[in-house]
Amino acid sequence: MSAMLLPEVPRSTASNRLPAAPRVRAVRTIVLLTVVVLAASACNRLSFIRPNMERKGFKQTAVDYDIGDKRGGRSGGEASALGRIQSAQSHLMAGDRDKARSEIKQALQFDSKSAEAYSLLAVMAEQDGNNAQAGAHYRKAAELAPDRGAALNNYGVWLCANNRASEGLTWFDKALADPRYGTPAVVLANSGACADTLGQGERADRDLRLAISLEPTNAMALGAMAKRQLRLGNAFEARAFSERRLAVEPVTPEALMTASQIEQKLGDTAAAARYVQRMRAEFPDAQGSGTGDGGR
16 A cells, blocks of 8 residues: 545635745744654555655655565564654654653653654654754664665755755665655655756756656756756757646745746846735745846
8 A cells, every 4th residue: 555645725715814934934843843654454555645745855755664564574662663653653643742752751761763754753853943853863764764765855955955966866875775765756766856956957857757658746856957958058848848838736935936037038128027016925935036027
């Protein structure tokens, strides 16, 4: 049985009555923290669901573990640790961070090598703004689960988002080597975007295009290709990727600003202005360059 991703929150829900910026933060938090436990006779699986969690142009994904995936099955302590982690996740979603930390501490007492516990600690450290600690926890989780693509991808994301792109590429390669990893397009999109920051154009183009071929609606890859083609001076190709990116929810301020810059490059200042105005209407806290509307 495969892990299930949560559906995106529809725009027609009650949360849409919130102002744009608080609504986006609320949805980000829900998506970041949700845990799904699947229990059936043939499958017990715990997944940290992060389908839309973007960090500086990269994307983190579900940290997914089969409870019975170890040879001989999980020990009693490991199974107990997973139960505590599930409880910690529930408390964290409810806003009780102290209780969540207590549950994680107990989980580590049951299983000191729980990659799931360290993954959740990394999430909490990010929420607290402790970036270095988050990185240490992501690395620990990846080292404890060296054959789990999601954990490897998430550490690669942290590295690339913290100016350590060369190291990040190594972890993406490791993630892609996991034959059971269900979303290789995510890793390829991250790998391509990360390679692009290093000036590795051949790898960037290869990985981004492969990600799109595997998942035509991969927002990360489409957005990265739009920016890459714009930078290379291929404005019409950039527009094509940008339009495909904007057709995929959720739309981000970055995607709208890229679209504005592309239209400016093509000489359509009116279209450029409309994208900036849309960005400021939907994301009033976003910082933009003012491209397309004279900085107003």
